[in-house]
Amino acid sequence: MPLIALGLNHLTAPVSLREQVAFDEDAAGAALRELAREPGIEEAMILSTCNRTELYVGVAEGAQDIPQAWLNRHHHLTPGKLDEFLYRHEERDAVRHVFRVATGLDSMVLGEPQILGQVKDAYQQARLAHALKAPMDRLLQHTFAVAKRVRTDTRIGAHTVSVAFTAVRLAEQVFTDLKQACVLLIGAGDTIELAARHLAEHRARRLIVANRTLETAQDLAGRYGGYAVALADLPQHLAEADIVISSTAARQPVVTRAMVEQAMASRRRKPMFMVDIAVPRDIEESVAELPDVYLYGIDDLRQVIDDNRRSRETAAREADAIIDLQVDRYMAWRRALTTKNPALDMRQHAETYRDEVLGKARAMLAHGKPPEEALAFLANTLTNKLLHHPSARLREAALSGDLDLLHAAGRLYGLDEQDGDL
Template sequence: MSLLVLGINHKTAPVELREKVAFSPQQLEQALGQLSEHPQVRSCVIVSTCNRTEIYAELNQPGVGVLVEWLTRFHQLSSDSLMASIYYHEEQSAVKHLMRVACGLDSLVLGEPQILGQVKQAYASAGKAGMISGSLEKLFHKTFAVAKRIRTETEIGGNAVSVAFAACTLARQIFESLSDVTTLLVGAGETIELVARHLKEHQCSQIIFANRTQSRAQALAEQFDAKMSGLEALPEQLCQADIVISSTAAPMPLIEKAMVEKALKQRRHQPMLLIDIAVPRDIDENVGSLADAYLYSVDDLQSIVEHNREQRKLAAIQAEAIVTEESADFMRWLRSREAVDSIKQYRTQSEHIKQAELEQSIQALANGADAESVLRQLSNRLTNKLIHPPTQAMQQAAQNGEPDKLAVMRVCLGLDSDN
């Protein structure tokens, strides 16, 4: 049996190729069904995200060729189009790779937590298809435990490394809880959507989307159970907002100093946090001079992000050490399983020899043979049959000039034991 992983990711393949090799939910079910009938595949898990497609498998025979052939046939691609972008790992290298992926060490954004959920979902899909068993099942359970250990013992996921996440982290540092504050999100692009997702993860329940195109704001409002308005209503919305986060493509500032000053008066000078992550800026820089307005620009957040990237790199060193330790531990377990099979086979073989000799001796006693003579013959035959294979092996090792093999056999037979 052989453990291996075959895949492509954001480091080895452009998005055009990754799209062709990705599995939709419907394709994933079909693919797992095909692999379940493959004579060489004992079990497998397919991880397919926007940044990677990987097949983790336990095969009856070593070799990645069967998976390459199946993958190209399934997606109707030529092997030439894939080979330059494919990577594969076997045995401990495959174990280590899965652990690194699940912990975010192999991600586009170092330490990002979403990949662990995606790996767990892939494992669940494989389990539903009946493709989880044996060593692969043990490996994924071990990997989930390792990911939890790394999140607990290191700061790999503890620092914001995107501007959107940094904005939410800053808000959480200023407000004790986001559940009681109102956040106004100006814009409706990918960055604002990501900000909204992070806010929801931190229990921010009162969100207002303001955007020039109201249909887009409406779509986001429905997605996040929030309110929406057009940009013309910004002055009215500002007085409700404890936090304002803006990211539009407007060429000129949308939020002027006078607008914020008026809103603060209506709020009876209750403080307001304003985070401008747009370039060009959405919020007049003079807003920062107001006594109760705390304005941060994208440059302020970028310095936080850069600092946190360095902190994650330090945490990654700790995480890599844990992965190395845990992957070696898993391989010790896997090798011990191989020993268990050999031990069972050896015991079964010895039991058959014993049973055959015992039955022969019982028959001799039943025919009236002398009991002492029968016992002596039994012990001699049993001893000779049990020592014959290792005796031959030691002679062969000596004749072939293999002292290391001979030394191992001496240890196995207890010849070099102090006892």
């Protein structure tokens, strides 16, 4: 059952295409079940974030093209539209890819920790959908262990710069003193919470949190000294904002050009800085055309992020070395699934002999034989049964001069670790 990782990310595709193939949280479960029902798909997981959409699938022989065909069909894309933007990894390369993704080595922000939580969420969703079997379940468990090891043994997580922090840093460059700025945060997920934390540390003058669920916005705003508004009331508050940072899971823009035009008229040409870090985008693209509005998207943050990347590149090389070793270990386990293991047969034979001889020893006791006699019978008979076939083969090997078998037996039974030769 070949393992395939198929997807696109911030390095291979623009945000305009990434948003077309993104799976929102509410629809991802149904999409996963749909994918798992495709002929030839043995197991599956979907990972969809603002920077990537990836399918991890185990397929039957001859079904390697099914995942890409399904992705096009599910998103109503014309065949071939994604071809130049997709990457595809199989078997060992797919294992290495998921390890690198989960450790943040494939992220826009090198070493960022949020992606591991997103991989874990995708794994839980696949488990709930009963879309996993032993190979991929074991792969994901191994992935989480590798990510923990990399963060423990390297400095890949030292001074990491999240997308949220980068947005705040960019805002700080535009507004030299954030203490004079009113900041509007749209959304209430992890990215917005990180932004709120950074803004609180920089003592932004005013913080507004807008969210579809007002209670969630109130909870987040309360923790960072801001106040909350419902998303439906956003047009009435947009003019207050010097800085807008938006990251929701909405499928359509939540900030329209008309809303911003109205807000800018109220602000009397006072500039507004906007950062849209959602995929699909939260702010209509044409907003960037408005005077005195400075709109940055997720891809625009890359240069700022790259400036902070170099300090972690040495740690990234160390992490890659750990990953290569762990890929070998997982692939060895995977090969063992398809290889007949004589140890299992040997244990089964031994347990059969044990049960047979133990039954006879119990019968002896039941018929009044002394316990010492029953124990001696048990020990001698079991030893003879277990060693009969190996002893016969070793005698034949000694007579024929089969040194390879003799040395292998010594290693198998640990005799080569004792004094003397076999």
